[in-house]
Amino acid sequence: MPVEMSRDGKGSPEREPTIHDLAREAGVSKTTASRVLNGALNVAPETRARVLAAVDLLNYRVNTAARSLRTTKTFLVGLLVPAVSNDVFGRIAEVMEETFRRDGVGLLIASSGWDAAGERIALESLLARRVDALVLSLVDDRSESTAALLASIDRPIVLLDREVAKIRADSVLTDQRSAFHEAVEHLAGLGHERIGVATISTSVRPGREGRAGFEAAMAVFGLESAGELIVPYNEINRASGRQVADRLLEAGATAIVAGTPLAVTAGILQRLNELELEIPHDVSLVSIDDSDFASLFQPPLTVITRSLDDVAHCAARVVAARLAEPDLPPQVEIVPMRLVVRRSTCPPSVRAE
Amino acid sequence: MPVEMSRDGKGSPEREPTIHDLAREAGVSKTTASRVLNGALNVAPETRARVLAAVDLLNYRVNTAARSLRTTKTFLVGLLVPAVSNDVFGRIAEVMEETFRRDGVGLLIASSGWDAAGERIALESLLARRVDALVLSLVDDRSESTAALLASIDRPIVLLDREVAKIRADSVLTDQRSAFHEAVEHLAGLGHERIGVATISTSVRPGREGRAGFEAAMAVFGLESAGELIVPYNEINRASGRQVADRLLEAGATAIVAGTPLAVTAGILQRLNELELEIPHDVSLVSIDDSDFASLFQPPLTVITRSLDDVAHCAARVVAARLAEPDLPPQVEIVPMRLVVRRSTCPPSVRAE
DNA sequence: CTGAAAGCGCTTACAG
DNA sequence: CTGAAAGCGCTTACAG
Numbered sequence: 001m002p003v004e005m006s007r008d009g010k011g012s013p014e015r016e017p018t019i020h021d022l023a024r025e026a027g028v029s030k031t032t033a034s035r036v037l038n039g040a041l042n043v044a045p046e047t048r049a050r051v052l053a054a055v056d057l058l059n060y061r062v063n064t065a066a067r068s069l070r071t072t073k074t075f076l077v078g079l080l081v082p083a084v085s086n087d088v089f090g091r092i093a094e095v096m097e098e099t100f101r102r103d104g105v106g107l108l109i110a111s112s113g114w115d116a117a118g119e120r121i122a123l124e125s126l127l128a129r130r131v132d133a134l135v136l137s138l139v140d141d142r143s144e145s146t147a148a149l150l151a152s153i154d155r156p157i158v159l160l161d162r163e164v165a166k167i168r169a170d171s172v173l174t175d176q177r178s179a180f181h182e183a184v185e186h187l188a189g190l191g192h193e194r195i196g197v198a199t200i201s202t203s204v205r206p207g208r209e210g211r212a213g214f215e216a217a218m219a220v221f222g223l224e225s226a227g228e229l230i231v232p233y234n235e236i237n238r239a240s241g242r243q244v245a246d247r248l249l250e251a252g253a254t255a256i257v258a259g260t261p262l263a264v265t266a267g268i269l270q271r272l273n274e275l276e277l278e279i280p281h282d283v284s285l286v287s288i289d290d291s292d293f294a295s296l297f298q299p300p301l302t303v304i305t306r307s308l309d310d311v312a313h314c315a316a317r318v319v320a321a322r323l324a325e326p327d328l329p330p331q332v333e334i335v336p337m338r339l340v341v342r343r344s345t346c347p348p349s350v351r352a353e
Numbered sequence: 354m355p356v357e358m359s360r361d362g363k364g365s366p367e368r369e370p371t372i373h374d375l376a377r378e379a380g381v382s383k384t385t386a387s388r389v390l391n392g393a394l395n396v397a398p399e400t401r402a403r404v405l406a407a408v409d410l411l412n413y414r415v416n417t418a419a420r421s422l423r424t425t426k427t428f429l430v431g432l433l434v435p436a437v438s439n440d441v442f443g444r445i446a447e448v449m450e451e452t453f454r455r456d457g458v459g460l461l462i463a464s465s466g467w468d469a470a471g472e473r474i475a476l477e478s479l480l481a482r483r484v485d486a487l488v489l490s491l492v493d494d495r496s497e498s499t500a501a502l503l504a505s506i507d508r509p510i511v512l513l514d515r516e517v518a519k520i521r522a523d524s525v526l527t528d529q530r531s532a533f534h535e536a537v538e539h540l541a542g543l544g545h546e547r548i549g550v551a552t553i554s555t556s557v558r559p560g561r562e563g564r565a566g567f568e569a570a571m572a573v574f575g576l577e578s579a580g581e582l583i584v585p586y587n588e589i590n591r592a593s594g595r596q597v598a599d600r601l602l603e604a605g606a607t608a609i610v611a612g613t614p615l616a617v618t619a620g621i622l623q624r625l626n627e628l629e630l631e632i633p634h635d636v637s638l639v640s641i642d643d644s645d646f647a648s649l650f651q652p653p654l655t656v657i658t659r660s661l662d663d664v665a666h667c668a669a670r671v672v673a674a675r676l677a678e679p680d681l682p683p684q685v686e687i688v689p690m691r692l693v694v695r696r697s698t699c700p701p702s703v704r705a706e
Numbered sequence: 707c708t709g710a711a712a713g714c715g716c717t718t719a720c721a722g
Numbered sequence: 723c724t725g726a727a728a729g730c731g732c733t734t735a736c737a738g
Contacts (some may be wrong), residue, residue, distance in 0.1 A: 018715055029725045034717055044723060061481050065427060067717035068418035069730050084462075085447045090438040094464050095435070101463070101478050109437075111447050125454050128414050130369075252361040271457055292619040293646045314674075371731055382709045387733055397707060419731035422714050707736085714731105722724085 017058040026054040032274055068130075076106045077133045077319055078126035081160075082114040085238075087262060087291055088308060089137065089251035092160075095312030103320070105132075114139055114236055116146075123149065131155070133319045138162050140203040146224070156322040157316055163205050170322055170331040172315045176206045177213030179304045180257065183286045184217035186253045186302070186339055191347045192284060196229045196253030198244045198260050198268065207232065210259050229253060233264045241267020249275070254283035254348040257304075262293060269297070280346040289338065299343035306337045370411040379407035387551050390415055400681075421483075429459045430486045430672055431479035434513075435467040440615060440644055441661060442490065445513075448665030449488070451462055456673065458485075467492055469499075476502065484508070486672050492667065493556040509675040511668055516558050522677055523684040525668045530566030532657045532690035533610065536639045537570035539591045539655070539692055540608045544700045545637060549582045549606030551597045551613050560585065563612050584604060586617045594620020602628070607701040608637035610657075615646060622650070633699040643693065652696035659690040 081089040112119035133156040141162040157169040218225035228251040241264035290305040376386040434442040465472035486509040494515035510522040571578035580602040594617040641660040
């Protein structure tokens, strides 16, 4: 007697069961098996039960590749971020993954490394996998070539805090403008007149909006937002943060709004420390995005923050809506930011130069 | 004349070109087209060139679903971690993704949320996608049910700092034992006798190895490693860290080795601060894994650290080797840890109780 | 060095 | 409510 050990559930890990095996086990056609697998409603309850029992017995799992080939959908969405290791993007990725998982959708994550060339490659790899939709946090939303690439794609795109001209896309934005307004309001209220801001480059929406929000707020409070008080950081590292700190201090800032990622903020703090400038007595500091770091630093940092989970849920919802209804008008969701006052801000002292 | 606008490269985003279109464009058979796509060597150079030109012209990208269906490989590897938002796992995920991308392999990341039930679901979702290999950082490597599931899988598995009995798997391990030895050596050298350690539970290799390393080192230096000096944290949050700090202090520890993730370490620091215990004068502290947080905290933390990039590269290499050679004997790679002395450790002071 | 043909595991009109 | 048949886009013996 030949060794026949199929359908024993576990143990001999042979060929994975196919829908054919499933149908045979349940005594129905592949068509019917497929119907219950896909939750079609026109199936007799009893038949459905038989198929489901067979699924359990055989430990059947649908072959996604075959399904994709047939339906031309991959049930995969691609997420492109500058760096998953970044605390903000890491959390967004985590929550999105978990959210999509409930719908049987996988999240393919790619990091650009804050670099245009890296971004191109990451994007290509996502496209090669034929993801059903793309969620993007680009390094430069003004790039013509990126815009051209995205325009040619014909797949749903949701932009995370970016705006790309001439393409059809949904977006989830952060209200940077009001964020900077709140920061300035807080600082101006404390009596600061020379408020400096470290911010991401204008090649990206938060840089443009943050700057605009800052300037508008300064005007509202009757303060001068001189050009030298707005300095973009160039790279995501400490050196860049130290440089920014120097320039802002040179410009006479008594308070700094650090619209910077952690590594850059770290550089700013490091530089202030070296110069023996105490926070908040010598310099007040407002940082963007909350973290263990911010709340545990001495002094605990006053921050402008948002719910990263909201951003992620929002993005997932937008993707789902778009996939369900491709002809929806462009969706735009705005996630608010709020100020959390801690101990890194106080009235300015009269510093002797 | 009917509107015929195929092969215009971009613009009209119609049906994606298939290998059939490619073959026609290049004037060869699908077989040949497939051969050059897969880098087969028995193709005339000139033919190859024609196909490649057609690829460019049509902007052809192979349909991964079809390829997978045919080859039974998905070119996808699954990474299961407790949380991608964690600084350690985030970095590992980022580097692995980038490494795999070069080989055209995608990384599907799933987070368990440090939870057994969540882990099961995450694992199932990875399996449902039929990933070619699994890289796992389990929440409990002693779980019988997880072991049974993994044993039934028949796909390459590489364990990240975990060891599961009775399954066939490769592993990338961290040398926790020597890490804790170094920490104790450093602290004992400073004169500490009551050294406490906060560590992950023994349901996971680092918890077991760390504990063993700690006890062995204490013995070497003639110190008592009483049970109350070893306290596991239960959850990944500050409250848990505060609790751990209290217990260790109660046990009379003058130095703490915090083998804890950032959120827990944060709780320990917070508690010490509340109790107005100064680091290092009242309590010395050695933390595990370096970060901006650790180096910028006041005082900068002495840490035991490892190269996360090495861990990631190592894991990627092990996966690649296993995929290329399924019958390789189990591979075990060990990544070293080293001590970086900063300013959170000093000789113990005589504290009045 | 090249091609015709079969088949991977699904889903979906179509027919009943 | 159910099933037979076609076909999604590839790769791979097999034959030449």
